[in-house]
Amino acid sequence: MNVRLSGIIGAIAVLIGLLFIVQREFAAALSLEWTLVLLIAAMAGIQALRFVQDRRHTTLEATETGDPERRYEAPTPGDDADETLGLASGWSRRGRRSRAQLRERVAEAATAVIVDTTGCSRTEAIQRIRRGEWTDDPIAAWFLSDSVELGRRERLRLLLGSPLSRFGAALDRTVRAVEARTGGEEP
Structure with missing residues (x-):
């Protein structure tokens, strides 16, 4: 009609x-x-x-909805360390640089913990780390020091404990040793 x-x-x-x-x-x-x-x-x-x-004679029109709003992802502590650790696994120049950065970060944390727990000066804490006197864990002492040598037995344990990444296993042991120092107990 x-x-x-x-x-x-x-x-x-x-x-x-x-x-x-x-x-x-x-x-x-x-x-x-x-x-x-x-x-x-x-x-x-x-x-x-x-x-x-x-x-019946009306043409159908569909509307397109936009993408839903994406949730903002706030960075969590340690995200950059995880990324750096992923880069450190390679043997490239970038991997060596990443390993050096991680060593420096752990050394800074260890220095702060030693200063806090023992009351010594920052330079004394750095000297203890260089001499390997900050922990009883030989792998952690070797990881942060250039003068501490790792014995055959410890190298073999480190290799058997983590055959794919000796660096990752040593980093893990060092972080655990630093954590143990925060509680006042030696590992």
């Missing part, structure tokens, strides 16, 4: 309504209970069919 036809039907309904208002006797002569309900139902059905027919 087009707009013109529905306008005509609407005008006829309004005129019939006005006629019933003006001539009440005409309305009383007709028994409109059943007829009125039937007329309203027919008009509602016609309107429903009109809306369905209009909708």
Whole structure:
């Protein structure tokens, strides 16, 4: 149905309504209970069919939703150390540089812990680390010192403990030794 036809039907309904208002006797002569309900139902059905027919010829348009907002990921302590450790596994120049950076970071932490636990000066703590006197763990002492030699037995244990990364195993032992110092106990 087009707009013109529905306008005509609407005008006829309004005129019939006005006629019933003006001539009440005409309305009383007709028994409109059943007829009125039937007329309203027919008009509602016609309107429903009109809306369905209009909708069948409408082109569908889909909207695209954007990507959901991504959660901000805050850095956690140690993320950069994990990345550096991943780079340190290689034998390239970059891997050697990463290993040196990790050694320096652990040496700084060990120095701070020795100063805090023993009350000595920073230079004295650095000297203890260089001499390997800061821990009883020979691998941790060797890892942070250039003058401490690692015996055959310890090298073999280190190699057997972690055959793929001797550096990673020594780093782990050194970090554990530093952690043990924070509790006041030697490893």
